[in-house]
Amino acid sequence: MTTDDACATEEVDLGGEPNPSSSLRTFGAVVQALREHAGLSRAELGTWVRYSKHTVASVELGRRMPDESFVELAEIALGNTGALRKAAKYLTRGEPGLAAWFRQWARLERLAVSLATYECRLVPGLLQTEAYARAVFDNSIPPLSDEQMEAQVAARLDRQRIIRERPNALFSFVMEEYIVRRRLGGDEVAREQLDHILTVARLRNVSVQIMPTDTVCHAGLDGPLALLETRDGKRLAYSEGQESGRFIADPKEAATLHQRYATLRAQALSPYESTGLLERIRGAL
Numbered sequence: 001m002t003t004d005d006a007c008a009t010e011e012v013d014l015g016g017e018p019n020p021s022s023s024l025r026t027f028g029a030v031v032q033a034l035r036e037h038a039g040l041s042r043a044e045l046g047t048w049v050r051y052s053k054h055t056v057a058s059v060e061l062g063r064r065m066p067d068e069s070f071v072e073l074a075e076i077a078l079g080n081t082g083a084l085r086k087a088a089k090y091l092t093r094g095e096p097g098l099a100a101w102f103r104q105w106a107r108l109e110r111l112a113v114s115l116a117t118y119e120c121r122l123v124p125g126l127l128q129t130e131a132y133a134r135a136v137f138d139n140s141i142p143p144l145s146d147e148q149m150e151a152q153v154a155a156r157l158d159r160q161r162i163i164r165e166r167p168n169a170l171f172s173f174v175m176e177e178y179i180v181r182r183r184l185g186g187d188e189v190a191r192e193q194l195d196h197i198l199t200v201a202r203l204r205n206v207s208v209q210i211m212p213t214d215t216v217c218h219a220g221l222d223g224p225l226a227l228l229e230t231r232d233g234k235r236l237a238y239s240e241g242q243e244s245g246r247f248i249a250d251p252k253e254a255a256t257l258h259q260r261y262a263t264l265r266a267q268a269l270s271p272y273e274s275t276g277l278l279e280r281i282r283g284a285l
Contacts, residue, residue: 032060034079038078042057051070104247114171116174118226118264122136123197126160126171129189131192132184174265178213198278201278219267227254
């Protein structure tokens, strides 16, 4: 292992929790302390701030950036001490454009010997063009500011460099057919996106497979997942929901997800068949 690899590994806690910025952790600790002092459960505070108990937990653990409404309503619910308003002034996301819960996974991607992604929502981030990524972020609810949009796009494009910078790492993608048929952003954006997928799919270290819409067997019904393997043989996984993500380091759970992905690959069209389908869809636009 090189010095750079050792430094990168030290930044990652394989215990399963992401590494949020110090300001997010500090703010979350203040929220938790005030909540417990007030004798409220996370669910009860969630009623006050109009968040689910799971989202309150994400804020307290430093995984989620609280919005202005959360700060104001939590301040009122927890005694109106002014502590949350003052603490909120110092909040930073850590790495611009990356969700707090995703940073740990992004760091591990740079060290992995293999990466695998199954997507049922969008073209995987590592395969998105800039125009497609902008269309994705343009559909964010609530809307992003111009600064947030640029940070998100820049972070996504920066992540994509690993495909060409790591020619000895294996990249595998399985995505649903309806994703590549969806004309997100319009026909021009869709054509460019399909051309890009076809270009990347020609790289020796990349495999792209399409899960046909008319399939009768499907091992990925529990949703999208990302998998990786480290140089020392550790198998890790990551799953993402609407407002949170979960890093999975437990060997047994990670092994189950790797088995599901292997089954998905067997059920999907072969890389050759997938390329043919992508070319036909591209030709129809």
